[in-house]
Amino acid sequence: MTETFQLLQEAFAEICDLQSASAVLQWDQETYMPPGGCNARAEAVAAVEKTAHARLVSDDLARLLDQAERWAQAQGPDSFAFAFTRAARREQERARKLAPQLVTELAKATALASDAWRVARHNSDFPAFAPHLERVMALSRRKAEALAVGKRPYDSLLDIYEPDARTTDLEDVFRALRRGLVPLVREIMARRDAVSDAVLHVPCDENLQVKFCRTVTKHLGYDFERGRQDLSTHPFTTSFSVNDVRITTRTLKDYWPAGLYGSIHECGHALYAQGIAPEFDRTPLNGGASLGVDESQSRLWENLVARGRPFCTWILRVLRERFPDQFSRCQAEELYRAVNKAGPSLIRVEADEVTYNLHVLLRFELEAELVEGRLRVSEAPEAWNSKMTEYLGVRPPDDANGILQDIHWSAGLIGYFPTYALGNIMSAQFFAQARHDLPGLDGTIRNGDFAVLRGWLKDNIHRHGRSYTAAELLKKVTGRALDAEPFLDYLRAKYSELYGFKAAAPVAVRLAR
Amino acid sequence: MTETFQLLQEAFAEICDLQSASAVLQWDQETYMPPGGCNARAEAVAAVEKTAHARLVSDDLARLLDQAERWAQAQGPDSFAFAFTRAARREQERARKLAPQLVTELAKATALASDAWRVARHNSDFPAFAPHLERVMALSRRKAEALAVGKRPYDSLLDIYEPDARTTDLEDVFRALRRGLVPLVREIMARRDAVSDAVLHVPCDENLQVKFCRTVTKHLGYDFERGRQDLSTHPFTTSFSVNDVRITTRTLKDYWPAGLYGSIHECGHALYAQGIAPEFDRTPLNGGASLGVDESQSRLWENLVARGRPFCTWILRVLRERFPDQFSRCQAEELYRAVNKAGPSLIRVEADEVTYNLHVLLRFELEAELVEGRLRVSEAPEAWNSKMTEYLGVRPPDDANGILQDIHWSAGLIGYFPTYALGNIMSAQFFAQARHDLPGLDGTIRNGDFAVLRGWLKDNIHRHGRSYTAAELLKKVTGRALDAEPFLDYLRAKYSELYGFKAAAPVAVRLAR
DSSP: OHHHHHHHHHHHHHHHHHHHHHHHHHHHHHHTOOGGGHHHHHHHHHHHHHHHHHHHTOHHHHHHHHHHHHHHHHTOTTSHHHHHHHHHHHHHHHHHHSOHHHHHHHHHHHHHHHHHHHHHHHHTOHHHHHHHHHHHHHHHHHHHHHHOOSSSHHHHHHHHHSTTOOHHHHHHHHHHHHHHHHHHHHHHHHTGGGSOOGGGGOOOOHHHHHHHHHHHHHHHTOOGGGEEEEEOSSOOEEEEETTEEEEEEOOOTTOTHHHHHHHHHHHHHHHHHHHSOGGGTTSTTSSOSOHHHHHHHHHIIIIIITTSHHHHHHHHHHHHHHOHHHHTTOOHHHHHHHTTOOOOOSOGGGOOTTTHHHHHHHHHHHHHHHHTTSSOGGGHHHHHHHHHHHHHSOOOSSGGGTTTSOSTTTTTOTTOTHHHHHHHHHHHHHHHHHHHHOTTHHHHHHTTOOHHHHHHHHHHTGGGTTSSOHHHHHHHHHSSOOOSHHHHHHHHHHHHHHHTOOOSSOHHHHHHO | OHHHHHHHHHHHHHHHHHHHHHHHHHHHHHHTOOGGGHHHHHHHHHHHHHHHHHHHTOHHHHHHHHHHHHHHHHTOTTSHHHHHHHHHHHHHHHHHHSOHHHHHHHHHHHHHHHHHHHHHHHHTOHHHHHHHHHHHHHHHHHHHHHHOOSSSHHHHHHHHHSTTOOHHHHHHHHHHHHHHHHHHHHHHHHTGGGSOOGGGSSOOOHHHHHHHHHHHHHHHTOOGGGEEEEEOSSOOEEEEETTEEEEEEOOOTTOTHHHHHHHHHHHHHHHHHHHSOGGGTTSTTSSOSOHHHHHHHHHIIIIIITTSHHHHHHHHHHHHHHOHHHHTTOOHHHHHHHTTOOOOOSOGGGOOTTTHHHHHHHHHHHHHHHHTTSSOGGGHHHHHHHHHHHHHSOOOSSGGGTTTSOSTTTTTOTTOTHHHHHHHHHHHHHHHHHHHHOTTHHHHHHTTOOHHHHHHHHHHTGGGTTSSOHHHHHHHHHSSOOOSHHHHHHHHHHHHHHHTOOOSSOHHHHHHO
16 A cells, blocks of 8 residues: 555655746746746746646546545554645645636636726726626635535635635634724724834835845744745745745835835745655645644744844844944834834735734625625625724725725635634734743844744644644644634733733733633 | 647647746756755756656647648748748657657766766766766667667767758868868967967956946847846856746856856857747747757857957947956957967867867767767777867866866767857858848947847848758858858958968958858
């Protein structure tokens, strides 16, 4: 039987190789490709992906998987063979369930919708985008039917990005989150001017910023022997192998945190990808447990670490070295307050860590209603605007700053949004556990020593790759299920102190738990 | 029938897409890939190339090609369909003739040989490399038998790189070339010190050199909207599409011509690749007619243009702007003489344009003898050294500076060397024709206006891509067959004047013809 499993591994290794090739092509497209290369690149990516897909849905592979599966399961849930075949089965099953015709229809519809979205956003013209959104939602319903996961249509879509998560469970957790966040935002809004972020708006040379960002990611432990950091319009992380994980950054001359915090965010993803067990390379286990867990790693570093007081003390030393004119008179406490200024805003990607999840919750609620037929597309802008008013106390002046702001729906990424909020929730659960396990953690961070935290993350999370689902991993690491309270506790403690109000919940008690 | 041809085109388009994907992976490997990415990259390239190869040798493609071929031939030799199916047939036939087992054996043998070569060169230990060379030659003989082109074993190997060229014809042309070159080298050697190249050995900041090189290639007409120029250890040109053609450069702080002339050389290749008719993209016609024709374009720009007086006048102006400290007192004539200093040397890649071809001829003669069984591997070092003495008047002190200097044989590239000499010969034939057709050419070059020459090259050579063989193209453009005399005439006229000797042949008469 090990021979069959060997053959299965070889077949999957080649599929991974092709997926890796496609990722390289896309990385180049976003970083170095000259404008003229665009059309040829689209064809090359399509040719490689079509080949990978054909292998994945082939009857040969199905036979191998059928033959190996029972034997692998007998090896026990912590065995490589068990985890391998489970992940392989998931990937293969999803690919086989989707008829090529539906995939083609979706590709065409989302290509058209993305073009239409760009124009509609520019003109703030939702009606021009509406028929495309209708079509994407209709096709997403067909996709959900074909995938047939869970009890609700949205379950199937969610499962693509967050394996084994279910809509109803998320609704419960998100309800608790919303109930904690909305009053917190009101408290902050009432004291908006208590925190100044002036020090974030000082001009810094962009070439120096790029070097500074590389210094920081290197310090956090990103391995440049197995990765590189380039510039791109939209920062991203991509993995071609455990030993070739790349991140990109963008810088803004007049707003240096864009470069720094963007770099730290991507570095969080990259540490995960570089920390996966080397023996998972070229297997379906090379990847994050879920998009939520992946996001928990980027947000843990970006927010829980890099927006904390110990980190601000350290980074100010580096800032002063690199940008003496701008930071020689800045104090750590001033920096700490500035990078934590919060308050409602219209645009998700610009939101702070308190309000961010309310943007996400709103999108999750709307897309679930749209795909499950409880909301009509024509009613969606008004639903968006009234939820914005209810959750954040602000109402978009137009759809460009409202329902048209994100690319996701036009790209057919329905079920993706909730993973952002899941990432934030899990980041707090993981970090609370790390704090518990590592009593001197703050001191190490203050000294710019990130090896302790990184080692903990690698041992507990990174190395497992896709061996466990998010729920299994959370349970294994923290002993708990998904729970919004640690995240709410963290926010309440931090922001009540920053803005000077009495936290609504017994913070101390909760933090101790 | 047009429908069958349409299907054939689509099938080849996907093969080209996969080949393009592989080229991107290799470009990244040479430019930006971190060291850790090495193993995964080898697997990804192999997976993509294996897929492209499988498509190329498939029975489905063979059927389409069989069905379309007669119809295409009826369209006439200047039709797209004719050229397409001829190039497609050539590519497909070569792939089908090579049994997978032989390809695998060759891949393994050359991988081992390349490793062994590196060590052997380092230790100047030919006996350690000899068994690997034996094996490569034995497999190359089998490869030649399988390909079964022409009458001699070497014909099959030559045909891979120089379609339709035959060994015996080359021997004739190369004999004439050698008979012209050897006395010319003796004349130069007798007056070695007549030319100084001191101005080439002035230190120049490498970042400025890179910018300078980009300015020059842009001026020559390399389109940065459809290409880019990066750094790599070994400069090369690669094409992912007519609209994405990339070049690389290396610079040496203390020898600026390495960067400049290397850039111009690659730019020559790139202008060819960017100048191919856009409708040849994603077809087997997107490429150079042969490696020889490709090399004729790089050498035409590098030597016939950029080592000429008009170019030296122009480039000195740019050098003075970019490096005033180094070049403010340099005169155009001094620069012209310096970049044309010639003389025998041991290493091919460092040779000047006079001696270079003798290095190549020696390799061609030896590899033909080795593969055709007229020379034993054990005798090869002595054969090398005595030919060096005979042709160039120098004898390598050891094999590291002799037979072990090139990577080609260890990589299985038998039949490749002669294309370098063919490129030089053809470059002179093409340039003589361009001079004839463009009376004011020197003046335009002196003014840094390269559009006239580039336009001529594009119209006459570049746009045709792989539609014609080298012989057909030469005939079409110059009305002549391959002929070493224009190249010899060019060298005799130039170097007799530079070194102050009487040219051996009636130069004026020959140039007029």
